[in-house]
Amino acid sequence: MKVIKISDAEKNRKEFEISIDKASFDEAVTAAFRKKAPTITVPGFRKGKAPRNIVEKMYGKGYFYEDALNELVPKAYEEALKESELDVVSYPEYDVKSIDDNGVVFTAKVYVKPVGEVKDYKGLEAEQTEVVVTDEQVDAEVEKARKNNAREVEITDRAAQSGDKVNIDYDGYQDGKRFDGGKAEGQDLVLGSNTFIPGFEDQIVGHNVGDEFDVNVTFPTEYHEKTLAGKEAVFKCKLNAIKFDELPELDDEFAKDVSEFDTLAEYKNDVKAKLVKEAEDRQKSVVENQLMAKLVENFTCDVPEPMIDDEVEQSIRSYENNLYYQGIDLNSFLKYTKQTMDDLKKNFRPQSERNVRIRLALEAVAAKEKIEVKPEDVEEEYKRIADSYKMDVAKVKELVTEKQISADVKVSKAMDFVRENAKIKVVTLAERKAEAEAKAKEAAETEKPAKKVAPKKTTKKAETETAEEKPAEKKTTAKKTTKKADKAE
DSSP: OEEEEEEEEETTEEEEEEEEOHHHHHHHHHHHHHHHGGGOOOTTSOTTOSOHHHHHHHHOGGGGHHHHHHHHHHHHHHHHHHHHTOOBOSOOEEEEEEEETTEEEEEEEEEBOOOOEEOOOSSOEEEEEOOOOOHHHHHHHHHHHHHHTOEEEEEOSSOOOTTOEEEEEEEEEETTEEEEEEEEEEEEEETTSOOSSTTTGGGTTTOOTTOEEEEEEEOOTTOSSTTTTTOEEEEEEEEEEEEEEEOOOSSHHHHHHHSSOSSHHHHHHHHHHHHHHHHHHHHHHHHHHHHHHHHHHTEEOOOOHHHHHHHHHHHHHHHHHHHHHTTOOHHHHHHHTTOOHHHHHHHHHHHHHHHHHHHHHHHHHHHHTTOOOOHHHHHHHHHHHHHHHTOOHHHHHHHSOHHHHHHHHHHHHHHHHHHHTSEEEEEOHHHHHHHHHHHHHHHHHHHSOOOOOOOOOOOHHHHHHHHHHSOGGGOOOHHHHHHHHHHHO
16 A cells, blocks of 8 residues: 545545555455355356356456455545544545556545634633532432331321321212223322322322222313313222331431531531532533533634444434433324434434534644643543543543544533633622513513504594694594504504
8 A cells, every 4th residue: 555645625624545465465365255255156167166266257357346446445545544633524425436457545534633723712701600508408318318218107097197008999970970091090199299180189188098988080181081180070099008208307317328427517508518519510510511602602713524424323323322221213203293214314414514613623722722631530531421421531542532532621621721711790680680570571571462542532623723734534533543552452
């Protein structure tokens, strides 16, 4: 293999011209013949036994060229690409120029990563909301932990109360007749959850285990089963069991059970620290989104379509994985939402193009600021990925090259640089509340209907004067005007 030349084909596109020597090509043709020979039938010869010169005489000398080229050309291109060290962002388009006594000459056209121009990336402005975590928020998180560690207790010495989990049998009747879907046995129901028809759960409260009773309800007018909508019904019920979630005491023992801390105070402090970290991370994302939007506005670059296409494909693969974890396959999702793959690609394209531009802009910042990535930065990123996916670092290194990791770290460092050099305004919660109230007031004012203006009463003199001033064909009486106004209202 020999690279004859690399030239500019068009903007952000290169053309390799590569030669393959005759000996290598002949060897590949011979290998193609041997592989294909067992399937070839030639009159006068047993299947697969015809000599090569006979086959070529019958089918043409170039009969095995395509298979040989399919084997040689990609390998020759890969070797040429390594020598060039170009950052290619598309699959090559091959074109065989000649096959003769000197061997093969072909070209490979590819798109390369563009170099854009980014301006004014320092001093970008952004806003974030102050991070405040209240005691009430901490208590709410602790209460979630209590509920997750509750002990279900069966109640036998009292009647059902709101908040209890009951087990019931029921059989529904409308106008004295059973209706479809109105019967169940062993149904669990949390009283007060408003899961059933309005009024149903309230009528279970006060009953004891073993009680048999009627529950009278009226189906909502918008009920999905039209034959029952707005109708009265009676459910014959039996209360089988009453259970109650007994919450653990909020004390040091509870803290030991649900965390690595020995006291409730330490546990609450940790809960607050985590809530603060989560809130800070959310605000960090808010700021970064604002900064990236402004950075892209200040970035000039002709992005090759294959880069956007590739980002769209990656986005769809990621989306498909998310669906898979929800127990849905992509084809079923498309069928259910009445979409095609082309529709999905079209939906993902705007965000994909934005992602590509953001990365290119950050790479431009990294280049201008001469941001470097140290070996320890790469190792730290490998470890972060391994911890995130609960994998061995060695396995991650098999899947992701050091070059890829280094490029990602450099982009991340560029993002840090933009954020550290930005002008970030911290808005207080009180200011946010005032903003929201002002917007709500403005929206309410906008939505107010225009005031109706009643027709003005005029004197006969005024009518006469007005008639004289107006063109004759537009003259109308007060009576007609009033009727028209009435009709419009």
